[in-house]
Amino acid sequence: MFKIFKPSPTSYQVKLAGSNTEFSVQRGDSLLNSALSAGVQWPFKCKVGSCGTCKCQLLEGKINPQLDFSYVLDGSEIQQGYILACQTMLKSDLLVSLDLDK
Amino acid sequence: MKFYVNARYLIVPIMSIITILGVLIGGAYAWVGVALFGINTVIDTLTKDIHLRADFDSQGESYGIKTFQYGIMYFMLPVFIALQIALAYRIFQFTAATPVQIDLFYGIAYQSGISGINLIGAVLSSGLWAGLGIIYGHELSHNKKEGFLVSRLVMALSGASHFTYAHVYNHHLDLGHEDDPATAPRGRNMYAHAWLSHMGQSRYSYNLEEGRLKKQGKSTLNVDNRWILGYLYSLPSLVLFVWAGGLIGIAALFAVWVIANFLLEALNFMGHYGLIRTHGLPVEHRHSWDNDSVFTSWFFIEIGRQCDHHVRGETYFWELDDVKGPNYGIGYFSLFVIALIPALFRRYVEKHLANWDEKYATDDELAIAAKFS
Numbered sequence: 012m013f014k015i016f017k018p019s020p021t022s023y024q025v026k027l028a029g030s031n032t033e034f035s036v037q038r039g040d041s042l043l044n045s046a047l048s049a050g051v052q053w054p055f056k057c058k059v060g061s062c063g064t065c066k067c068q069l070l071e072g073k074i075n076p077q078l079d080f081s082y083v084l085d086g087s088e089i090q091q092g093y094i095l096a097c098q099t100m101l102k103s104d105l106l107v108s109l110d111l112d113k
Numbered sequence: 114m115k116f117y118v119n120a121r122y123l124i125v126p127i128m129s130i131i132t133i134l135g136v137l138i139g140g141a142y143a144w145v146g147v148a149l150f151g152i153n154t155v156i157d158t159l160t161k162d163i164h165l166r167a168d169f170d171s172q173g174e175s176y177g178i179k180t181f182q183y184g185i186m187y188f189m190l191p192v193f194i195a196l197q198i199a200l201a202y203r204i205f206q207f208t209a210a211t212p213v214q215i216d217l218f219y220g221i222a223y224q225s226g227i228s229g230i231n232l233i234g235a236v237l238s239s240g241l242w243a244g245l246g247i248i249y250g251h252e253l254s255h256n257k258k259e260g261f262l263v264s265r266l267v268m269a270l271s272g273a274s275h276f277t278y279a280h281v282y283n284h285h286l287d288l289g290h291e292d293d294p295a296t297a298p299r300g301r302n303m304y305a306h307a308w309l310s311h312m313g314q315s316r317y318s319y320n321l322e323e324g325r326l327k328k329q330g331k332s333t334l335n336v337d338n339r340w341i342l343g344y345l346y347s348l349p350s351l352v353l354f355v356w357a358g359g360l361i362g363i364a365a366l367f368a369v370w371v372i373a374n375f376l377l378e379a380l381n382f383m384g385h386y387g388l389i390r391t392h393g394l395p396v397e398h399r400h401s402w403d404n405d406s407v408f409t410s411w412f413f414i415e416i417g418r419q420c421d422h423h424v425r426g427e428t429y430f431w432e433l434d435d436v437k438g439p440n441y442g443i444g445y446f447s448l449f450v451i452a453l454i455p456a457l458f459r460r461y462v463e464k465h466l467a468n469w470d471e472k473y474a475t476d477d478e479l480a481i482a483a484k485f486s
Contacts, residue, residue, distance in 0.1 A: 041427065056395055059255055059426035061286040077258060082282055082321060086328055097427060 023101040027051075028070055028108040036101050041077075042067075043096035052111060053096060060098040069094050072105035118168050118176035118431065121411045125245055126185055128153075129192050132242045136199040136235045139224030143203070143231040146238025156408050157446035163407040167415075167434040177431030183260070186249045190263055193246050193270050197350055197369075200239040203227045204358035204365050236365050240372025243271050247377045248414050252430050254280050266346055271373035274343030279314035282321055284381075285426055289390025289400045295378075299387040299466065299485035302455035307378040318343070383448050384419045387466050387485075388439070391477040396423050398438035399473035402465075405435060409444030417445055439469050 022035045025042065034049035036042060043065050046053040056064040060078040069092040077098040084093050094107075128149050135145030168176050206226050213226035227235065246267045253264035254277040264277045280295070287293035294313025297306045322340040323333045331337060354362035383404060390400045401419035409417045415430040420438030422428070441448055452458045470479060 044427070057285050057426060059281050059285045061282045078261070078281070081325055081328070082278075 023072075024104045025101070026104075026106050027111075028106055030111075039100070041097055042074075042094075042099040042101065042105070042107075046096065053109065054111075055097060058097045060095050063095065065096040066093050067096055068092050068108040070106045070108055072107075073102040074105070075100040075102050114168065114170075115176045115178065119178050119181050122182065122414050122431070123185070124412045125248065125414070126189060126192065129189070129196065129242050129245070132238050133192070133196050133199050136196070136203060136238060137223060138221075139203070139227055140231060141234075142224075143227065144234035144238060146242050147234060150241050153408070153412065154446040154450060157406065157412075157444040160408045161406045161443040161447055164405055164435065165407055165410065167432060175429070175432045177429060179429065182429070182431060183256075186253055186260075187263055189246065189249045190267055193243060193267060196239055196242060197270060197353065200235055200365065200369070201353045201357040201362070203232060203235050204354065204362050205356075207232050208358040208361050232365075236368050237372070240369040241376070243369055244373035244376030246271060246373070247276075247380060248416050250276060251280065251416060252414060255426055256429075265343060269343060269346030270350060271377070272344075272347045272350075272370040273311070273374055273377060274346050275315045275318035275340055276377065277343075278321060278339060279318045283314060283317045285396075285423065288385065288396050288423055289388055290392060295381040296385040296388070297382045299482065300459075301386075303379055303382045303452045303458070304455070306382045307375045310378045310381055311374055315340075379449055379452065380413075380416065380445070383441075383445060383452060384417075386462060387482075388469065389474070389478040389481045391475060391481070394475075398424055398436045399469070401438060403435065403438055403440040404443065404445050404448060405440065406442075406444040406447075409446065413445055439465070439473060441465060 019038065022037050024033060024035055025045070026033045032051060034046060034051060036045040040048075043053055043055055043058065047055070054064050056062040058065075060080075061083065063083040066084060066088070074094060076094065077100060078095070080089060080093075080095055080098070083095060128146075132146035132149065135142040170176065207229070211226035213224060213228055215222055216225040217223075250264045250268040250273075253260040253267070261277065265274045268274045268276045284293055284295045287296075289296055291298065294310045294317065297303075297310070301309070319340045322338045326333055326335060326338060334341075336342065350366060351363075354366040356362070358365065383402065385401055388400050388402065390396065398420040401423050403420050404417035405415075415433045416422070418430075418433040418435070420440075421433045421436045424436075425433070451461050470482060474482065
């Protein structure tokens with residue numbers, strides 16, 4: 012009836028560009044943890060947003076960053092849409108690019 | 114079960130409020146925070162052999178209620194502010210030479226005015242319990258958005274707002290390396306560590322901001338500099354204490370900050386003393402000491418489960434578990450008392466380090482350890 016009362020989805024879908032990999036992210040879970048739970052070999056080290064190992068490029072969709080990425084990513088990376096998966100909550104379905112060979 | 118799991122972490126909130134009431138009631142009650150610290154040391158020592166696991170239901174879900182635990186952590190910010198205001202009120206009375214006499218506040222007897230000796234008790238009580246703000250400042254430093262700001266503000270009450278950035282970007286990344294100020298190398302005592310770790314983390318936090326602002330083409334002397342901003346967050350405390358008692362107020366606040374920062378660095382000292390990680394290798398359970406006896410676990414909201422925390426830094430405290438990593442086998446209060454006497458601590462820790470060298474260390478890590486022997 013009123014958009015304001017429309018419940019937000021309980022999960023979102025994430026697709027990895029250039030592959031058939033797709034997984035869902037429950038509301039409140041991070042992109043990285045959901046990927047790992049779905050069996051994706053996503054590179055990571057610290058999980059607190061300090062090492063940058065889990066970075067990926069956001070191609071489509073909206074996110075809710077949990078920490079300031081500018082301590083780890085440089086200006087050009089941020090402009091190109093790079094994000095830290097461990098510090099990313101979702102606001103929509105996403106299309107991301109990840110170098111799984113890292 | 115849900116009630117038990119969530120209520121057990123209320124020890125510090127309840128005792129902090131008792132400490133505030135002690136300062137406000139005055140007289141010998143101003144020492145109640147110190148007394149509680151002593152009582153807690155006894156309880157912690159008596160229960161050192163009880164170690165519990167985290168509690169999960171049959172589906173593997175934690176019984177912890179996030180909204181409740183976050184509500185409590187946020188609630189602790191005004192509680193710690195109230196503690197400072199209570200102390201400032203007593204300093205104001207002391208410097209104004211308010212007569213020491215029993216008065217009534219809505220039928221409750223309290224001592225108006227405060228003697229010098231009881232003011233010392235109030236300062237010590239406030240310092241010890243302000244220092245315990247670290248357990249919330251630490252947890253919230255990992256938990257995003259407004260939680261990060263609350264962490265900064267809680268730490269700013271102890272003049273340590275730099276901690277929030279240094280902890281996440283330095284300590285978690287460089288754990289066990291010589292360039293992590295919060296990891297104490299073998300042979301260092303807790304007093305030296307308190308100074309070196311505090312200054313090192315503050316310097317790191319400054320350099321971090323300098324680098325970030327440079328990338329943005331901004332000057333370091335800028336209100337966007339979060340290192341500077343962190344210290345500005347501490348300014349209201351300074352203004353309050355100068356107003357309340359001039360030089361005596363400054364001395365009292367300085368004492369509170371010294372005690373609080375000493376406790377903060379004591380936790381860093383106990384959490385990683387003497388452990389080593391080779392550069393480039395991932396952080397593993399073996400790079401931290403666990404202190405997870407029952408009272409320590411509940412009182413310090415599981416901050417003693419360092420082994421699990423450093424591998425799963427994003428995990429809420431109530432979900433952290435015993436991962437069978439290096440473990441002192443006793444709680445923080447008991448270990449803190451031992452660490453206060455450097456010679457005693459060195460003797461105590463010897464067998465634990467020998468066990469770590471034998472059971473956990475790699476050859477590279479042993480080679481680094483040999484440099485400190």
